Amino acid sequence: MANGRAMAIEIDVEKRRGDRLVAARFAAGPGLTALFGPSGAGKTSILNMVAGLLRPDRGHIRIGDRTLFGEGVDLPPEARRIGYVFQDGRLFPHRRVRANLIYGHALADPADRWMSLDEATAFLGIGPLLDRWPRSLSGGEAQRVAIGRALLAAPEILLMDEPLSSLDAARRGDIMTVIERIRDELKLPILYVSHDRAEVDRLATAVVPIGE
Amino acid sequence: MLSPQEWSIVALSLKVGAAAVLATLPLAFALAWALARYRFPGRVLLDGLVHLPLVLPPVVTGWLLLLAFGPLGPIGRWLESWFGVSVMFRWTGAALAAAIMALPLMVRAIRLSIEGIDRRLEGAARTLGAGRWHAFRTVSLPLALPGVLAALVLGFARSIGEFGATITFVSNIPGETRTLPLAIYSALQVPGAEAMATRLALLSVALSLAALILSEALVRRTHGERARHGD
Numbered sequence: 001m002a003n004g005r006a007m008a009i010e011i012d013v014e015k016r017r018g019d020r021l022v023a024a025r026f027a028a029g030p031g032l033t034a035l036f037g038p039s040g041a042g043k044t045s046i047l048n049m050v051a052g053l054l055r056p057d058r059g060h061i062r063i064g065d066r067t068l069f070g071e072g073v074d075l076p077p078e079a080r081r082i083g084y085v086f087q088d089g090r091l092f093p094h095r096r097v098r099a100n101l102i103y104g105h106a107l108a109d110p111a112d113r114w115m116s117l118d119e120a121t122a123f124l125g126i127g128p129l130l131d132r133w134p135r136s137l138s139g140g141e142a143q144r145v146a147i148g149r150a151l152l153a154a155p156e157i158l159l160m161d162e163p164l165s166s167l168d169a170a171r172r173g174d175i176m177t178v179i180e181r182i183r184d185e186l187k188l189p190i191l192y193v194s195h196d197r198a199e200v201d202r203l204a205t206a207v208v209p210i211g212e
Numbered sequence: 213m214l215s216p217q218e219w220s221i222v223a224l225s226l227k228v229g230a231a232a233v234l235a236t237l238p239l240a241f242a243l244a245w246a247l248a249r250y251r252f253p254g255r256v257l258l259d260g261l262v263h264l265p266l267v268l269p270p271v272v273t274g275w276l277l278l279l280a281f282g283p284l285g286p287i288g289r290w291l292e293s294w295f296g297v298s299v300m301f302r303w304t305g306a307a308l309a310a311a312i313m314a315l316p317l318m319v320r321a322i323r324l325s326i327e328g329i330d331r332r333l334e335g336a337a338r339t340l341g342a343g344r345w346h347a348f349r350t351v352s353l354p355l356a357l358p359g360v361l362a363a364l365v366l367g368f369a370r371s372i373g374e375f376g377a378t379i380t381f382v383s384n385i386p387g388e389t390r391t392l393p394l395a396i397y398s399a400l401q402v403p404g405a406e407a408m409a410t411r412l413a414l415l416s417v418a419l420s421l422a423a424l425i426l427s428e429a430l431v432r433r434t435h436g437e438r439a440r441h442g443d
Contacts, residue, residue, distance in 0.1 A: 053335045077338035084339040090332055094354045103350075104340030153340045 007156060007189050009033075013049050013059035013069075015042075022046065024210060025059075031205025032183045032190040036197075041211025043193040044087075047159045050191065051084050052077035063156055081112070083155030083188075087162045089142040091134035097145050098130040104153025112154040115186075120148045123186075124178060140171035147178060157189045158182065164199060172199075179203055214411065218395075222415065225391040228303055229371035232310035233318070233364050240315055240363060244322035265377075266316040274380025277309055281381075305382035306389040310371035317370050318363040325359025326352070358430070365427035369420050392416050 009028040014021065022042030024035075035043045048054035050061055052068065052075060060070025067073045068080050083104075091100050101117060121127045124144045134142060143163055150158060160179070164172045180203065182188050194200050200207060214222070246252070247259055265273050281288040281299055291297050299305035329352055337347035375393040382389040384398060392412055399409035 051335075051339050053338070076343070077335070078341045078343050080339075082339060084336070086332070086336065090330075090336045092333060092337075092351060103337070103342075107341035107346070149340065 007064050008062075009157060009189060009191070010060070010062040011046070011050065013046065013056040013061065015045060015049060015054065015056050017042070017045065024208070026208045028189065028191060028206065028208070030187065030189050032179070032192050032203050033206045033208060034192045034194055034200045034204035035208050035210050036194060036200050036204075037210035039195050043195075043210050044161050046210070047084070047161050047191060047193055050080075051082050051159060052080050078107075081154065081156045083150030083153055083158040085143070085146050085150050085158065085160045085163050087165055089134075089139075089146040089166075091137075091142055091146060091149070093134050095134075096130070097126070097132050097134065097137070100134065100145060101130075101148050101152055104149060108152075108154035113152075114154060115151055117152065120152050123151075123181070124148045138171075139167050140174060143167065143171075143175055144178065147175075147182070151182070151186070151188075155188070157191065160190060160192045162193055162195070164194075164196075176202060214415075215408075218408065218412065220387065221390060221392060221395045221412065224303060224387065225372045225419075228307045228310055228391055229368045231304070231307040232314055232371040233367040235307070236311040236315055236318060236367065237360070237364065240318035240367070241322055241360065243315075244319045244326055244359075247319070248323045248326040262319050263316045265313050270313065270374075270376025271380045273312060274309060274377035277305075277312065277377065277381040281305070281308070299382070301382050301385055301388060303388050306374075306378050306391060307371075309377040309381045310374040313374050313377055314367035314370040318367040321363035321366055322356065322359045325356045325362075328359075329355045361430040362427045365423050365430065369423035369427075372419060373416070392419075 007030065011027070012025040014023045016022075020042065022045045024042075024046045026033075035046060037043055045054055049056045050068070055074065056069060061068040062070075063081075068075050068082075091097075092103065095103070098117075101120065105113065105117065115123075121130065124147060126141070126144050126148060129137065129141055129145065134145070137145065143166075147163070163179070164175055167175060176199070179190070179192075183190055183203070183205070192200075192203065243258070243262055247255065247262075279285050281291070283289070283292065283298070283300065288298065288300070291299070299308055333351050333355070334347050337351045338344075342350065372392060374391070375397070378389060378391065379394055379397075384390055384394045390398065392415065396409050396412045396416070399405040399412065
């Protein structure tokens with residue numbers, strides 16, 4: 001049901017943050033591309049630049065034939081068609097789970113949507129959570145809802161920033177299975193930030209070392 | 213219990229208070245937003261000006277309003293020649309004085325709640341396809357709502373208690389500018405009107421207390437709505 005197109009992602013960015021330089025240059029194909037490196041190496045900054053939340057000093061970002069940044073283009077985050085799953089879920093505390101899930105879905109162009117609310121809740125097994133408030137969810141439940149919310153916004157690629165870091169071992173396994181299914185069944189390209197070797201070994205199609 | 217005259221004083225006070233806070237709310241929100249979110253030249257000065265009525269003797273605020281809005285004042289003259297209106301000795305003038313006095317309290321309450329918003333939630337909204345304005349309306353504004361409600365109630369309570377600036381600016385005219393505190397003051401000047409002063413004073417206490425309790429309840433409800441479903 002997702003976009004099976006082989007979507008090439010091309011990233012070449014540079015950003016000075018204080019006295020540190022965050023720089024990355026790589027191309028990512030289909031599957032899950034892991035940005036792997038120690039904490040504080042600027043991996044999250046790279047995702048934020050791809051999402052449009054942080055402006056690179058120079059460089060370019062392209063997805064397929066769309067330029068998100070560079071050559072005079074700087075698309076705002078809402079025009080980039082990028083799904084972002086944050087480390088801490090970052091669900092809207094004033095909306096129930098259903099309203100969180102629908103938030104981006106309602107804003108997406110109907111022609112771009114490739115998953116319905118029913119499909120997303122079935123895919124993630126979150127049907128029973130729909131009427132709950134975010135603060136009543138466990139870490140694993142919240143992360144599933146956050147993933148669903150990102151998928152429903154009809155993204156062309158998915159960014160994941162250490163989505164397992166706040167979970168216990170059992171939940172990690174569950175969510176890793178979900179991520180594998182997004183990669184293999186939905187065939188959605190994923191940029192995945194991690195500093196955990198085991199995670200990367202299990203999930204990554206390709207690995208980009210950052211900060212070495 | 214209350215005479216028709218006393219009822220009309222209460223009604224006037226409520227009208228002045230409601231007009232003052234409702235007209236001030238957009239300005240208070242804009243000021244709170246600017247002070248909470250932006251660094252700009254003159255920010256400290258603006259912050260000081262907003263808070264000035266809180267520490268200035270009210271009679272000075274009233275006199276400054278008189279200078280600005282009086283028949284010879286720059287704003288008063290302009291209102292008169294362009295719209296043919298004047299706030300002098302009118303209930304609208306009383307509302308204006310009350311609004312100026314309520315502004316600092318309202319800005320403070322709203323600013324606190326804006327500063328409490330996790331800005332990363334706005335970033336999340338943007339990645340989900342929300343433009344700046346939509347993210348503001350659907351994320352920032354609802355999350356600031358407890359502060360807005362508290363500001364309305366506190367501002368209202370402050371407005372119906374306003375005395376010094378009002379009497380200096382628009383005098384003490386029955387039916388136009390004689391709100392509760394001014395009426396109590398007048399009653400105390402007249403021998404034999406102590407009973408009326410007492411009734412109006414008790415009413416003031418009741419209204420103020422009700423406003424405070426209401427603001428607490430509103431804030432608790434908007435927070436608690438989510439908390440109660442918690443863990």
